[in-house]
Amino acid sequence: MATITNPGSCESECKEIHESLENLTHLAPALAIKTQIEKRQIREKYMEMYGEDLISCLQKRTTQLAKSGGDGLGVSSGAAGAALALWMLDPIERDAVVAREALDQKSETNYRAVVEMFAGRKSSHVVRIKQVYQAKFGRVIDQDVLCIEPPHDPYKKILVALVASHKAHHADLSQHIAKCDARRLYQTGEGRSGAIDEAVVIELLSKRSIPQLNLTFSTYKHIYGHDYTKSLKKENYGEFEDALDVVVKCISNPPKYYAQTLYGSIKGITKDKGGLARVMVSRAEIDMDEIQRVYKNKYGTDLIEAICESIPSGHYRDFLVALARKTSSTASSFSSLSTSS
Template structure:
């Protein structure tokens, strides 16, 4: 066993009763380091840190938020995303959180989506795709998600400028280029047959040809829930850093129903991707993400806030190479 890792595990073991120390120790670690720590801790003490955090989460009401956050942070990234998807789909707890599902299908390569689905089935003995199909009552997001599921199954890595231009023109002709609501069938057909990079190129061509973003066209006319859902999906595809920066800001300000949006984005987007999101956040809102978290009136003070600040600052303070995790999870 690596001596430095053993030393880390001893410090963590000694900190189990002091959540503040534990949170600060783990927040600055990469996923590769956390994996080694979990393995070493299990070998040294015969217990999985995940299980210990779950016990703490059940026993300590005052520190439940940080224990739950630490639990999610310690999970393997693929298993973590599977857990988040299951929580998003669990209608016994609350309404379906469609943004979690959108972010997975839009922000993950097809090969990684397959692994998340496998982790979902292994952990919950359920088929993710079937759970999406079974969402009740039907919602416009469901139509788009079903199309994205099909898109990933027919994924092609290459992108075509010609196809992008043709699709952009079809979107215009069946949207703002005609009176009334957009043609949902055309949108869903395009979404089901094109990869995410291809769709991103399509929206870029749309802006180049018509002089504005496709999402701006969704504000025209008497549009409804489908257009609202489509707008969110398109923003996530076309400009992910801006999309995620808005998620973070809305969560910090408490102006969203997206439960868990703050920790989800900070944990799932990887070190390298978070750097770009934080740059967009600072440019758009005039402050560092960590500063916004510290000043938030909607985030409980104490260990949970300290943990979030540590997550927010880890990409700026680390000097070692942390691109391994970001490559694996992109």
């Protein structure tokens, strides 16, 4: 599949994709190396040629493959199809879709997926995500966060605060405010006995921008000699501190946070359903190289090796490996649907 420069030049690619929907062997790794622009052009041309949205076609095929399993690869193909559908979405639309699935009250709320959106996206992006969320699902994401059950869940408290932080006026970063906030976190946390003062944390999360919070956490480490998350490991701390630990890591050290999320998903030691595909897809064009370096340093093995050791052979594993190998310099270097992973 050649590099695409305009929608009119990818008829052959769309034809190959259409024919490959019955067998994802070559389709998954070939699409994995496409850039955002190329994926958008393919989706537009596919609609023009076949009158169907490629995402919808992939989702339908995913359901069929997951149910069949006739060739012994149904589960793998179904997972690959679902990951492919997510991958082909525009990043803003993808976040909206992930958020809706995470907040669906028919199932347990996937807090990590929502945290990643509010703690790891620019406010301008969050505004656009909210717009797409409402247009696509007819719902208001802020209201869906407020409706999370149970009402006193610590993750809900933090998410409500993060929603507010994106609505607040964001001034330039202030080192003075960061120092004051860092000292306040210390005085109401490890600087006293007992659990941390939740009200203080919620207040800061709701009033400060994500960049300002990041500066506060780095200032905390500078002043007290260790990460703020280290202060959340006391034995007498509870669920609120555990939830806060996840949020702080996502804000202050994204590569480390995503490496840990991938490890938990690969090893099956987390409740974060879909975490592996979500992280691989969302970070492939952002910081996957750095995530892989952190993963290797922290767990002593390459991410690709870990995926191959833990995920059964099949289309899904091929797709994940292709995403792991994707870098800015190789994003458009493959030239055929038949390229293997």
